[in-house]
Amino acid sequence: MDGPPSLEKNASPDPSGEDWMREAIRLARTGMLTSSGGPFGAVVVCEGSVVGRGFNQVTQLCDPTAHAEVTAIREACHALQRFELRGCFLYTTCEPCPMCLSAIYWARLDKVYFASTRLEAAAAGFDDEFIYGQIPLAVSARTLPMEQLFPEAAAELFREWSVNPDKTLY
Amino acid sequence: MDGPPSLEKNASPDPSGEDWMREAIRLARTGMLTSSGGPFGAVVVCEGSVVGRGFNQVTQLCDPTAHAEVTAIREACHALQRFELRGCFLYTTCEPCPMCLSAIYWARLDKVYFASTRLEAAAAGFDDEFIYGQIPLAVSARTLPMEQLFPEAAAELFREWSVNPDKTLY
Numbered sequence: 001m002d003g004p005p006s007l008e009k010n011a012s013p014d015p016s017g018e019d020w021m022r023e024a025i026r027l028a029r030t031g032m033l034t035s036s037g038g039p040f041g042a043v044v045v046c047e048g049s050v051v052g053r054g055f056n057q058v059t060q061l062c063d064p065t066a067h068a069e070v071t072a073i074r075e076a077c078h079a080l081q082r083f084e085l086r087g088c089f090l091y092t093t094c095e096p097c098p099m100c101l102s103a104i105y106w107a108r109l110d111k112v113y114f115a116s117t118r119l120e121a122a123a124a125g126f127d128d129e130f131i132y133g134q135i136p137l138a139v140s141a142r143t144l145p146m147e148q149l150f151p152e153a154a155a156e157l158f159r160e161w162s163v164n165p166d167k168t169l170y
Numbered sequence: 171m172d173g174p175p176s177l178e179k180n181a182s183p184d185p186s187g188e189d190w191m192r193e194a195i196r197l198a199r200t201g202m203l204t205s206s207g208g209p210f211g212a213v214v215v216c217e218g219s220v221v222g223r224g225f226n227q228v229t230q231l232c233d234p235t236a237h238a239e240v241t242a243i244r245e246a247c248h249a250l251q252r253f254e255l256r257g258c259f260l261y262t263t264c265e266p267c268p269m270c271l272s273a274i275y276w277a278r279l280d281k282v283y284f285a286s287t288r289l290e291a292a293a294a295g296f297d298d299e300f301i302y303g304q305i306p307l308a309v310s311a312r313t314l315p316m317e318q319l320f321p322e323a324a325a326e327l328f329r330e331w332s333v334n335p336d337k338t339l340y
Contacts, residue, residue: 017319018319018320021319021320021323021324022323025323025324025327028324028327029327029330032327032330032331032334032337035336035337035338037338037340038331038340039327039328039330039331040327058253058276058340059253059338059340061253062247062248062250062251062252062253063244063247063248063253064243064247064253064254064255064273064276064277064340065235065240065243065244065273065276065277070235073234073235074233074235077232077233077234078232078233080232081232082232083228083229083231083232083233083234084234085234091319093324093327094324095309095316095318097272097276098268098269098271098272098305099268099269099272099273099276101268101304101305101314102267102268102269102272102301102305103234103235103269104314105297105300105301105304105314106228106234106235106267106269106297106301107234107235109314110315111314111315111316111317112314112315112316112317113316113317113318113319114316114317114318114319115318115319115320115321115323115324115325116321116324116325116327116328117318117321120325120328121328123328124328124331124332125339127275127276130275131272131275131276132305132306134271134275135268135271135272135302135305135306136302136305136306139265144271144274144275144279144281144282145280145281145282146265146281146282146283146284147281147282147283147284148265148283148284148285148287149187149188149191149261149283149284149285150188150191150285151285151286151287153191153192153195153285154191154195154198154263154264154285154286155285155286155290157195157198157199157202157209157210157263157286158209158286158290158291158293158294160199160202160209161202161208161209161294162294164202166205167202167205168205168207168229169295170207170208170228170229170234
Protein backbone atom coordinates (compact mmCIF):
# COMPACT_ATOMS: atom_id res chain seq x y z
CA MET A 1 0.00 0.00 0.00
CA ASP A 2 1.67 3.18 -1.15
CA GLY A 3 -0.73 5.62 0.44
CA PRO A 4 -4.19 6.11 1.85
CA PRO A 5 -7.12 4.56 -0.01
CA SER A 6 -8.74 6.70 -2.66
CA LEU A 7 -12.23 8.04 -2.09
CA GLU A 8 -13.36 6.18 -5.18
CA LYS A 9 -12.29 2.89 -3.65
CA ASN A 10 -14.20 3.52 -0.44
CA ALA A 11 -17.23 4.77 -2.34
CA SER A 12 -17.56 1.52 -4.30
CA PRO A 13 -17.80 -1.34 -1.86
CA ASP A 14 -18.39 -4.79 -3.27
CA PRO A 15 -22.19 -5.19 -3.45
CA SER A 16 -22.04 -8.92 -2.78
CA GLY A 17 -20.12 -8.72 0.47
CA GLU A 18 -22.56 -10.84 2.43
CA ASP A 19 -22.32 -13.64 -0.13
CA TRP A 20 -18.53 -13.63 -0.05
CA MET A 21 -18.44 -13.68 3.74
CA ARG A 22 -20.89 -16.59 3.78
CA GLU A 23 -18.58 -18.43 1.40
CA ALA A 24 -15.64 -17.77 3.76
CA ILE A 25 -17.70 -19.10 6.70
CA ARG A 26 -18.66 -22.17 4.68
CA LEU A 27 -14.97 -22.82 3.96
CA ALA A 28 -14.06 -22.40 7.63
CA ARG A 29 -16.69 -24.95 8.63
CA THR A 30 -15.51 -27.36 5.92
CA GLY A 31 -11.97 -27.11 7.27
CA MET A 32 -13.10 -27.71 10.82
CA LEU A 33 -15.27 -30.68 9.92
CA THR A 34 -12.40 -32.30 7.99
CA SER A 35 -9.93 -31.75 10.85
CA SER A 36 -7.75 -29.58 8.64
CA GLY A 37 -6.93 -26.97 11.25
CA GLY A 38 -8.53 -24.05 13.06
CA PRO A 39 -11.99 -22.60 12.28
CA PHE A 40 -10.92 -20.02 9.73
CA GLY A 41 -11.87 -19.40 6.09
CA ALA A 42 -11.16 -16.73 3.48
CA VAL A 43 -11.85 -15.81 -0.13
CA VAL A 44 -10.21 -13.36 -2.53
CA VAL A 45 -12.64 -11.57 -4.84
CA CYS A 46 -11.61 -9.92 -8.11
CA GLU A 47 -14.09 -8.11 -10.36
CA GLY A 48 -17.07 -9.81 -8.73
CA SER A 49 -15.70 -13.36 -8.82
CA VAL A 50 -13.95 -15.52 -6.26
CA VAL A 51 -10.39 -16.13 -7.52
CA GLY A 52 -8.92 -17.69 -4.38
CA ARG A 53 -10.28 -19.78 -1.51
CA GLY A 54 -8.66 -20.98 1.67
CA PHE A 55 -9.31 -22.57 4.99
CA ASN A 56 -6.86 -23.26 7.77
CA GLN A 57 -4.88 -26.44 7.03
CA VAL A 58 -2.04 -26.07 9.53
CA THR A 59 -2.37 -29.44 11.24
CA GLN A 60 -3.53 -31.45 8.23
CA LEU A 61 -0.71 -30.28 5.93
CA CYS A 62 1.94 -29.89 8.64
CA ASP A 63 2.35 -26.30 7.51
CA PRO A 64 2.22 -23.53 10.13
CA THR A 65 1.83 -20.96 7.33
CA ALA A 66 -1.29 -22.61 5.86
CA HIS A 67 -3.70 -20.10 7.33
CA ALA A 68 -6.92 -19.36 5.44
CA GLU A 69 -5.81 -15.94 4.19
CA VAL A 70 -2.33 -17.07 3.07
CA THR A 71 -3.88 -20.02 1.24
CA ALA A 72 -6.50 -17.84 -0.46
CA ILE A 73 -3.85 -15.29 -1.49
CA ARG A 74 -1.58 -17.99 -2.91
CA GLU A 75 -4.46 -19.52 -4.85
CA ALA A 76 -5.61 -16.14 -6.19
CA CYS A 77 -2.11 -15.19 -7.32
CA HIS A 78 -1.72 -18.55 -9.02
CA ALA A 79 -5.10 -18.17 -10.75
CA LEU A 80 -4.32 -14.64 -11.95
CA GLN A 81 -0.61 -15.33 -12.55
CA ARG A 82 0.30 -12.16 -10.68
CA PHE A 83 2.38 -11.69 -7.56
CA GLU A 84 0.19 -8.77 -6.48
CA LEU A 85 -3.56 -8.51 -5.98
CA ARG A 86 -4.27 -4.84 -6.57
CA GLY A 87 -7.97 -4.41 -7.31
CA CYS A 88 -8.92 -7.45 -5.21
CA PHE A 89 -10.76 -7.77 -1.88
CA LEU A 90 -10.24 -10.32 0.87
CA TYR A 91 -13.13 -11.67 2.94
CA THR A 92 -12.01 -13.54 6.04
CA THR A 93 -13.97 -15.00 8.92
CA CYS A 94 -11.54 -13.49 11.44
CA GLU A 95 -9.31 -10.45 11.68
CA PRO A 96 -6.00 -11.61 10.18
CA CYS A 97 -3.09 -12.61 12.40
CA PRO A 98 0.14 -10.60 11.89
CA MET A 99 1.47 -13.19 9.42
CA CYS A 100 -1.65 -12.94 7.27
CA LEU A 101 -1.92 -9.17 7.66
CA SER A 102 1.67 -8.82 6.44
CA ALA A 103 0.95 -11.18 3.55
CA ILE A 104 -2.03 -8.94 2.68
CA TYR A 105 0.28 -5.91 2.56
CA TRP A 106 2.83 -7.77 0.42
CA ALA A 107 -0.02 -8.82 -1.91
CA ARG A 108 -1.27 -5.18 -2.16
CA LEU A 109 -4.92 -6.15 -1.70
CA ASP A 110 -7.31 -3.20 -1.89
CA LYS A 111 -9.38 -3.95 1.19
CA VAL A 112 -10.06 -6.58 3.87
CA TYR A 113 -13.46 -7.49 5.26
CA PHE A 114 -13.36 -9.53 8.46
CA ALA A 115 -16.05 -10.94 10.77
CA SER A 116 -14.65 -12.02 14.17
CA THR A 117 -11.88 -10.04 15.86
CA ARG A 118 -8.39 -11.03 16.99
CA LEU A 119 -9.62 -10.83 20.58
CA GLU A 120 -12.23 -13.50 19.86
CA ALA A 121 -9.45 -15.61 18.29
CA ALA A 122 -7.36 -15.15 21.43
CA ALA A 123 -10.32 -16.15 23.61
CA ALA A 124 -10.62 -19.31 21.49
CA GLY A 125 -6.99 -20.18 22.31
CA PHE A 126 -5.07 -18.86 19.30
CA ASP A 127 -1.82 -16.90 19.55
CA ASP A 128 -2.71 -14.03 17.24
CA GLU A 129 -2.84 -11.46 20.02
CA PHE A 130 0.41 -12.69 21.58
CA ILE A 131 2.22 -12.38 18.25
CA TYR A 132 0.69 -8.91 17.66
CA GLY A 133 2.37 -7.94 20.92
CA GLN A 134 5.76 -9.36 19.91
CA ILE A 135 6.16 -7.78 16.46
CA PRO A 136 6.67 -4.15 17.58
CA LEU A 137 9.22 -5.06 20.28
CA ALA A 138 12.94 -4.57 19.90
CA VAL A 139 14.78 -7.73 18.87
CA SER A 140 16.23 -8.09 22.36
CA ALA A 141 12.84 -7.70 24.09
CA ARG A 142 11.03 -10.54 22.33
CA THR A 143 10.50 -13.99 23.82
CA LEU A 144 12.02 -15.40 20.60
CA PRO A 145 15.83 -15.36 20.84
CA MET A 146 17.36 -13.60 17.83
CA GLU A 147 21.03 -12.95 17.16
CA GLN A 148 22.89 -11.14 14.41
CA LEU A 149 25.67 -13.19 12.76
CA PHE A 150 28.16 -12.25 10.01
CA PRO A 151 26.38 -9.10 8.79
CA GLU A 152 29.14 -8.21 6.33
CA ALA A 153 28.86 -11.56 4.54
CA ALA A 154 25.25 -10.82 3.62
CA ALA A 155 25.62 -7.11 2.86
CA GLU A 156 27.19 -8.00 -0.48
CA LEU A 157 23.82 -9.51 -1.52
CA PHE A 158 22.11 -6.12 -1.44
CA ARG A 159 24.99 -4.56 -3.38
CA GLU A 160 24.60 -7.20 -6.07
CA TRP A 161 20.83 -6.66 -6.08
CA SER A 162 21.17 -2.91 -6.51
CA VAL A 163 23.16 -3.29 -9.74
CA ASN A 164 21.26 -6.33 -11.09
CA PRO A 165 19.66 -5.20 -14.38
CA ASP A 166 17.33 -8.24 -14.49
CA LYS A 167 15.61 -7.72 -11.15
CA THR A 168 11.82 -7.56 -10.80
CA LEU A 169 10.72 -5.28 -7.99
CA TYR A 170 7.85 -6.40 -5.73
CA MET B 171 7.05 -19.29 22.26
CA ASP B 172 5.46 -19.83 25.64
CA GLY B 173 8.04 -18.03 27.70
CA PRO B 174 11.59 -16.74 27.81
CA PRO B 175 14.33 -19.00 26.45
CA SER B 176 15.99 -21.30 28.95
CA LEU B 177 19.57 -20.65 29.96
CA GLU B 178 20.51 -24.03 28.61
CA LYS B 179 19.29 -23.04 25.15
CA ASN B 180 21.35 -19.86 25.14
CA ALA B 181 24.39 -21.66 26.53
CA SER B 182 24.43 -24.15 23.66
CA PRO B 183 24.58 -22.22 20.42
CA ASP B 184 24.86 -24.25 17.26
CA PRO B 185 28.60 -24.76 16.70
CA SER B 186 28.30 -24.63 12.90
CA GLY B 187 26.52 -21.30 12.70
CA GLU B 188 28.92 -19.84 10.18
CA ASP B 189 28.41 -22.80 7.85
CA TRP B 190 24.63 -22.51 8.03
CA MET B 191 24.72 -18.79 7.36
CA ARG B 192 27.01 -19.37 4.39
CA GLU B 193 24.48 -21.87 3.07
CA ALA B 194 21.71 -19.28 3.46
CA ILE B 195 23.82 -16.72 1.58
CA ARG B 196 24.52 -19.25 -1.16
CA LEU B 197 20.77 -19.86 -1.52
CA ALA B 198 20.07 -16.11 -1.65
CA ARG B 199 22.58 -15.69 -4.46
CA THR B 200 21.15 -18.68 -6.34
CA GLY B 201 17.69 -17.12 -6.14
CA MET B 202 18.95 -13.77 -7.37
CA LEU B 203 20.90 -15.26 -10.26
CA THR B 204 17.89 -17.26 -11.41
CA SER B 205 15.58 -14.21 -11.20
CA SER B 206 13.42 -15.94 -8.61
CA GLY B 207 12.85 -12.91 -6.42
CA GLY B 208 14.70 -10.74 -3.91
CA PRO B 209 18.19 -11.46 -2.53
CA PHE B 210 17.15 -13.50 0.49
CA GLY B 211 17.97 -17.04 1.64
CA ALA B 212 17.28 -19.14 4.74
CA VAL B 213 17.85 -22.59 6.20
CA VAL B 214 16.25 -24.47 9.09
CA VAL B 215 18.65 -26.60 11.12
CA CYS B 216 17.56 -29.49 13.34
CA GLU B 217 20.03 -31.54 15.36
CA GLY B 218 22.98 -30.38 13.29
CA SER B 219 21.42 -30.97 9.87
CA VAL B 220 19.67 -28.71 7.40
CA VAL B 221 16.03 -29.84 7.17
CA GLY B 222 14.63 -26.91 5.17
CA ARG B 223 15.99 -24.50 2.60
CA GLY B 224 14.46 -21.47 0.97
CA PHE B 225 15.18 -18.48 -1.19
CA ASN B 226 12.84 -15.73 -2.20
CA GLN B 227 10.64 -16.86 -5.11
CA VAL B 228 7.95 -14.17 -5.04
CA THR B 229 8.18 -13.06 -8.65
CA GLN B 230 9.06 -16.42 -10.19
CA LEU B 231 6.22 -18.33 -8.52
CA CYS B 232 3.72 -15.44 -8.47
CA ASP B 233 3.46 -15.97 -4.72
CA PRO B 234 3.86 -12.95 -2.42
CA THR B 235 4.27 -15.30 0.54
CA ALA B 236 7.22 -17.20 -0.99
CA HIS B 237 9.82 -15.48 1.14
CA ALA B 238 12.99 -17.39 2.02
CA GLU B 239 12.00 -18.02 5.65
CA VAL B 240 8.43 -19.13 4.88
CA THR B 241 9.73 -21.47 2.20
CA ALA B 242 12.38 -22.94 4.51
CA ILE B 243 9.83 -23.42 7.32
CA ARG B 244 7.35 -25.12 4.99
CA GLU B 245 10.07 -27.44 3.66
CA ALA B 246 11.33 -28.27 7.16
CA CYS B 247 7.82 -29.04 8.44
CA HIS B 248 7.18 -31.24 5.43
CA ALA B 249 10.49 -33.07 5.93
CA LEU B 250 9.86 -33.64 9.65
CA GLN B 251 6.09 -34.13 9.23
CA ARG B 252 5.44 -31.73 12.10
CA PHE B 253 3.52 -28.46 12.16
CA GLU B 254 5.92 -27.05 14.75
CA LEU B 255 9.71 -26.73 14.73
CA ARG B 256 10.58 -26.75 18.41
CA GLY B 257 14.27 -27.61 18.78
CA CYS B 258 15.14 -26.09 15.41
CA PHE B 259 17.12 -22.96 14.46
CA LEU B 260 16.60 -20.62 11.52
CA TYR B 261 19.50 -18.96 9.73
CA THR B 262 18.43 -16.16 7.43
CA THR B 263 20.43 -13.65 5.41
CA CYS B 264 18.21 -10.79 6.60
CA GLU B 265 16.16 -9.95 9.66
CA PRO B 266 12.71 -11.44 8.93
CA CYS B 267 9.86 -9.24 7.70
CA PRO B 268 6.73 -9.24 9.93
CA MET B 269 5.14 -12.02 7.85
CA CYS B 270 8.16 -14.27 8.30
CA LEU B 271 8.66 -13.30 11.93
CA SER B 272 5.05 -14.24 12.65
CA ALA B 273 5.50 -17.52 10.76
CA ILE B 274 8.55 -18.18 12.97
CA TYR B 275 6.42 -17.68 16.07
CA TRP B 276 3.68 -19.95 14.73
CA ALA B 277 6.35 -22.57 13.94
CA ARG B 278 7.79 -22.30 17.49
CA LEU B 279 11.39 -22.19 16.29
CA ASP B 280 13.92 -22.04 19.11
CA LYS B 281 16.10 -19.24 17.77
CA VAL B 282 16.75 -17.07 14.72
CA TYR B 283 20.16 -16.02 13.44
CA PHE B 284 20.09 -13.20 10.90
CA ALA B 285 22.81 -11.29 9.02
CA SER B 286 21.52 -8.04 7.46
CA THR B 287 18.95 -5.91 9.26
CA ARG B 288 15.47 -4.76 8.27
CA LEU B 289 16.86 -1.24 7.83
CA GLU B 290 19.29 -2.53 5.20
CA ALA B 291 16.34 -4.27 3.51
CA ALA B 292 14.42 -0.98 3.53
CA ALA B 293 17.43 0.83 2.06
CA ALA B 294 17.44 -1.77 -0.73
CA GLY B 295 13.82 -0.91 -1.55
CA PHE B 296 11.83 -3.55 0.33
CA ASP B 297 8.70 -2.81 2.36
CA ASP B 298 9.66 -4.68 5.54
CA GLU B 299 10.03 -1.53 7.61
CA PHE B 300 6.81 -0.01 6.30
CA ILE B 301 4.87 -3.15 7.23
CA TYR B 302 6.55 -3.25 10.67
CA GLY B 303 5.08 0.21 11.18
CA GLN B 304 1.58 -0.82 10.10
CA ILE B 305 1.10 -3.95 12.24
CA PRO B 306 0.84 -2.24 15.66
CA LEU B 307 -1.61 0.40 14.44
CA ALA B 308 -5.33 0.33 15.16
CA VAL B 309 -7.38 -1.10 12.30
CA SER B 310 -8.68 2.37 11.44
CA ALA B 311 -5.21 3.94 11.39
CA ARG B 312 -3.64 1.65 8.79
CA THR B 313 -3.22 2.54 5.12
CA LEU B 314 -4.98 -0.77 4.33
CA PRO B 315 -8.76 -0.33 4.49
CA MET B 316 -10.32 -2.93 6.80
CA GLU B 317 -13.98 -3.27 7.73
CA GLN B 318 -15.86 -5.60 10.06
CA LEU B 319 -18.81 -7.41 8.44
CA PHE B 320 -21.39 -9.85 9.91
CA PRO B 321 -19.50 -10.62 13.14
CA GLU B 322 -22.30 -12.75 14.56
CA ALA B 323 -22.29 -15.07 11.54
CA ALA B 324 -18.68 -16.06 12.24
CA ALA B 325 -18.90 -16.21 16.04
CA GLU B 326 -20.66 -19.55 15.78
CA LEU B 327 -17.44 -21.01 14.30
CA PHE B 328 -15.54 -20.46 17.55
CA ARG B 329 -18.41 -21.96 19.55
CA GLU B 330 -18.30 -25.07 17.36
CA TRP B 331 -14.51 -25.19 17.71
CA SER B 332 -14.67 -24.98 21.49
CA VAL B 333 -16.81 -28.12 21.74
CA ASN B 334 -15.15 -30.04 18.89
CA PRO B 335 -13.64 -33.19 20.45
CA ASP B 336 -11.50 -33.92 17.38
CA LYS B 337 -9.60 -30.64 17.25
CA THR B 338 -5.81 -30.51 17.18
CA LEU B 339 -4.44 -27.41 18.92
CA TYR B 340 -1.56 -25.53 17.32
